Amino acid sequence: MINIEFRQYGAQLKYFSCLVLVLNVLSVSVCNGEAVPDSDRLHFSIRGYDENIPRVKVTPAAVVAPVVPPEGPVALSAAEQVRLGLVPITKIQVQGVMPALLQQTIDNYVAQRYRYDSFRSTGGAANYAFAADGMISDGANPVGIHFYDARSFGKELANTYGVPTTATVGGVAATFACSETPFQAAKLALLLGDAEAQAFSGQFANQTGGAIQRDVAPRIQRIAAAKGKTVDAAFYKPWDDSSVWVMINIVLGKALQNPSDRMIQYLIHQLNRGYLIVEHTGNDDKWGDGSKSDPTRLGPGENRLGLIWMAVQQTLKDLYKIS
16 A cells, blocks of 8 residues: 655645555456556656556547536637637647547646746746656655656657647648647648648658758748748737647647557556646747756746646546546
8 A cells, every 4th residue: 555645736735645556466457447468558667656557448439528627618808818829720620639628628728827827926946856857846746747859758748759640731631740740830821821831741741850840930931031021020920829729739639649659648647637747948938948047947938838738638637537
């Protein structure tokens, strides 16, 4: 019998504790009433925590009506929708993203964003330490995980890592090798038209890594100049108003399309609700935390992608009825 204590990020009090009974008698595990052989188990080892867990056997019948989060739907003004980048667009549709699930995840994200902004502004993370093994701790207890690139524990959460995502962008459906390509293609479709998005998708659909991101800015400059457009804040505003909405669609779709992925399983089964997820990098203070001055501490950035993964995790746990 093991007593496990969980904490919600930013809280000084223990979130809750539970008793876990570990059985190691049979050579199979049971998940949702189905025997799962050892060959179909996932293995995790992080900060001394080592456990084999069964994969979720997801079938269409397992997808149930989403549960509205405790905060309830968040009624955003038009101005707040713009500020948070949540204006919907029609340039992208992601396979498997149902309207109810999308709205639930948006509500989850807004609630997480407000809490996170308050948390940062009050210095709640002053003692948080970011370890090289992917864990975030408050000095005594784990409070979350961080990720960035292919070397990190949560590498699958990065957009440029090779987890396939199927989406229709600019009127053409494709399965992309990573989720960064449909995200950038949606930007091109919105700012420069479907044809440019289709050309970009055709070039990068099978690629992963940072080359996808590095191509976009000079491509936009070149094409915009040829069209007589000035690339300035006004040019980018439609994308800024909608980019978070696009990313929520893509990340939710990525998770729903890859339910057996290692990190999707980890988020569903082993990372408690309320634990902090951070894209930890000094290279990006919007989607990441912008941790330039001290890589062992939380940076001052918005951490949009980390908060989106927290919102998606909550949606997945509700969808599959996992506490």
